[in-house]
Every structure is written in C-alpha cells, then in structure tokens.
Amino acid sequence: MSLEIVPVPLDDEVLFSRWHATYVAANVHDVGRHHTCWTLPELRVAFEPNRARAHRAFAGIEGGEVIVSGYLGLPLLDNLESAGLEVSTKPSARRRGHATAMLAVLEEEARSRGRTRLDSEATFPYDAGTAGAGVPAVAFADRHGYLLGLSDVQRELRVPVAEDLLDALAAEAAPHHAAYPLRSFVGRVPDDVVASRLELANSLMTEAPTGEMELEVEAMDLEAFRESEATLHRQGRVAYRTLALAPDGSVAAYTDLVTTVHEPGRAYQWGTLVRRADRGHRLGLAVKVANHRLLQRERPDIDRVTTFNAEVNAHMIGVNDRLGFVPVARLGEFQKRLTGTAPT
Numbered sequence: 001m002s003l004e005i006v007p008v009p010l011d012d013e014v015l016f017s018r019w020h021a022t023y024v025a026a027n028v029h030d031v032g033r034h035h036t037c038w039t040l041p042e043l044r045v046a047f048e049p050n051r052a053r054a055h056r057a058f059a060g061i062e063g064g065e066v067i068v069s070g071y072l073g074l075p076l077l078d079n080l081e082s083a084g085l086e087v088s089t090k091p092s093a094r095r096r097g098h099a100t101a102m103l104a105v106l107e108e109e110a111r112s113r114g115r116t117r118l119d120s121e122a123t124f125p126y127d128a129g130t131a132g133a134g135v136p137a138v139a140f141a142d143r144h145g146y147l148l149g150l151s152d153v154q155r156e157l158r159v160p161v162a163e164d165l166l167d168a169l170a171a172e173a174a175p176h177h178a179a180y181p182l183r184s185f186v187g188r189v190p191d192d193v194v195a196s197r198l199e200l201a202n203s204l205m206t207e208a209p210t211g212e213m214e215l216e217v218e219a220m221d222l223e224a225f226r227e228s229e230a231t232l233h234r235q236g237r238v239a240y241r242t243l244a245l246a247p248d249g250s251v252a253a254y255t256d257l258v259t260t261v262h263e264p265g266r267a268y269q270w271g272t273l274v275r276r277a278d279r280g281h282r283l284g285l286a287v288k289v290a291n292h293r294l295l296q297r298e299r300p301d302i303d304r305v306t307t308f309n310a311e312v313n314a315h316m317i318g319v320n321d322r323l324g325f326v327p328v329a330r331l332g333e334f335q336k337r338l339t340g341t342a343p344t
C-alpha cells in the first residue's frame with residue numbers, strides 16, 4: 001500500500017476529524033495526560049481565515065486511514081520568512097518513513113510560499129532529559145536537519161493554591177510595586193489599556209529567553225488582536241488576565257490564564273511579561289498571584305494549571321516554584337533553515 005498525501009479542506013468534516021484524531025493519538029502515546037493538543041472544535045475555529053496566521057492541514061492516507069497528520073502555520077503579519085510545522089504519525093505506523101514523506105510535502109509547501117525558516121515543537125517525557133535522549137521526535141528532527149534551539153519544561157500546578165500562600169506572596173511583593181496598581185479582569189482587554197498591552201505582548205517572543213532560536217518580534221495590530229479575542233470566545237476559551245500599570249497608565253506587566261470548555265478542570269498559563277524598564281519590582285510574582293486569585297474566585301471547577309518555561313528562565317521558574325508548580329514533561333523547540341532558492 002502506498003501513502004497518499006492530500007490537503008485537508010476545512011469543510012471536509014470527516015477528513016478533518018480523522019486528521020485531528022491522528023494528531024492527538026500520536027501525542028497521547030508520547031506524553032499521556034500531559035499532552036496539550038488543541039481540541040477538534042477549537043482547531044476548526046482556529047483554521048478559519050484570519051489576519052494573523054494561515055493554517056493548513058495535510059493528511060497522509062493509506063488503506064483509507066489517516067496514518068500521518070501534517071500541519072503548516074504561516075504567520076501573516078510578522079516573521080514572514082518563517083513557517084511553523086508539525087508532523088504526527090499514528091503509533092502503530094511508525095518507522096516506515098511516513099513522517100519523512102509528510103515533512104517533504106510541508107517543507108515544499110513552505111518553500112513555495114517563500115518561507116525559509118521552519119519552526120517546530122515536540123513534547124516528550126521529563127525523564128528523557130534536556131536533550132531528549134531516545135525520544136522519537138528528537139531523533140526525527142535531528143535526522144532532518146532541525147536543531148534543538150530551546151529546551152522548555154512543562155509544569156503543572158494543582159489548584160486551588162492555599163489562600164494563605166497567596167496572601168504571603170502578595171504581601172512580600174506589595175512593597176516593591178507600590179507605584180504599580182494591579183488590574184484583573186475576565187475576557188476582553190479594556191479599551192483604555194489594550195494598545196499598551198499589545199505593544200508589550202508583541203515583544204514576548206524576543207523578550208523571553210529564546211536560546212538558539214532566531215525569532216522576530218511580533219507585529220499583531222489592534223484589529224488582529226480583537227479578532228483573536230473573538231476567536232478565543234468562539235472556541236469556548238476564556239482568558240483570566242491581570243495587568244500591572246506604570247505611573248503613566250501604560251502596561252508594565254501582564255499575565256493570562258486561559259480555560260476551555262473542551263477540557264474541563266484544566267487551565268493553561270499563557271504569556272507573562274514584565275516590561276524591561278519596569279523589572280525589579282516583583283511584578284512577575286505580583287501579577288501571577290493576583291491572577292490565580294481571580295481564577296480561583298471565578299472558577300472553582302479548575303483543578304490543574306499547565307505552563308511551559310524555557311529551562312534557562314530562572315526568574316519565571318522561581319516564581320512558579322513558589323506557587324507550587326512541578327515539572328511533568330518537556331518541550332523541545334526546533335528550527336531549520338531551508339537552503340536553495342525560494343520562489344517569489
């Protein structure tokens with residue numbers, strides 16, 4: 001039997017859900033309950049045309065079954081020479097060259113769109129160590145010329161965090177950020193702070209540790225940001241957010257926790273960033289503690305929070321350790337430069 005690789009149209013519900021099932025099966029096989037795959041209804045919404053990113057799915061079919069799933073993401077406002085890609089092979093069909101065949105299609109598709117810097121990620125068990133010894137994805141990446149540019153650790157926190165611990169941490173931070181009031185809210189970022197928060201958030205990719213990864217700052221504009229909030233809402237996701245405001249009213253720090261109706265009981269810690277000029281005021285600790293208070297008040301049904309930190313991000317890991325996060329898995333970030341002439 002030979003493998004046939006086809007694009008997956010968003011309106012082909014059956015093929016899209018089979019493509020998704022293979023992506024999930026591959027990840028569950030490797031990291032069990034710690035997988036962080038997006039759910040099918042969330043991905044359906046994410047794949048709809050939007051200003052910030054184009055998404056493409058490819059299915060590798062053999063004997064009527066999707067045995068390898070491929071994903072290509074194309075940033076549309078920044079990082080225009082890059083593409084994100086992911087390949088997942090059904091556990092029972094591995095080491096038969098299917099991922100290699102899929103990767104060739106994804107790389108050619110990226111190249112044909114003028115993308116020459118390819119980024120990928122893979123989650124693997126914590127015990128495999130920083131270099132991912134014996135991990136299929138790491139061996140696969142190495143074989144195809146992808147360098148491990150950044151090693152992250154996935155951590156989990158059981159919540160609720162004891163109120164007296166939150167009180168103690170907030171009290172410890174408070175004297176250091178007296179000039180920076182905190183503001184917590186659910187959902188849409190208020191109009192008076194959205195531009196300033198967006199400016200700070202656009203620098204997250206380069207202000208957080210990037211290891212050997214080449215990345216450009218993001219250039220999300222207000223329209224794309226509001227669109228992303230609407231997308232989140234339609235996906236069944238809710239953002240719990242805290243900001244620290246500088247004396248001039250601009251956003252000096254932010255943090256976001258996100259829940260989804262499709263994964264009951266779970267929340268994800270998304271970005272946390274303190275503006276470079278405002279560091280040293282314990283704002284990272286302060287916004288995180290306030291945001292956990294908000295989550296616990298609004299969502300007593302949530303019992304675990306998942307986060308990722310670069311292994312070298314000692315400061316953020318220090319904050320997370322104090323809240324009680326523990327390591328559960330690893331995430332490798334890989335990068336490759338395509339050589340040869342890219343068509344225009």
Ligand SMILES: CC(C)(COP(=O)(O)OP(=O)(O)OC[C@H]1O[C@@H](n2cnc3c(N)ncnc32)[C@H](O)[C@@H]1OP(=O)(O)O)[C@@H](O)C(=O)NCCC(=O)NCCS
Nearest residue numbers: 026086087088089094095096097099100122136137139140
């Ligand atoms: C990584 C993954 C996609 C590989 O799928 P696959 O179809 O088995 O890959 P291939 O058969 O094309 O492997 C190509 C080469 O990669 C290397 N490789 C792949 N899996 C390996 C393993 N378990 N151990 C050692 N080397 C491995 C080998 O060099 C292999 O060539 P060989 O079989 O001739 O020795 C698959 O294990 C998977 O789905 N993992 C979970 C999802 C994931 O992490 N994806 C990677 C992120 S994009």
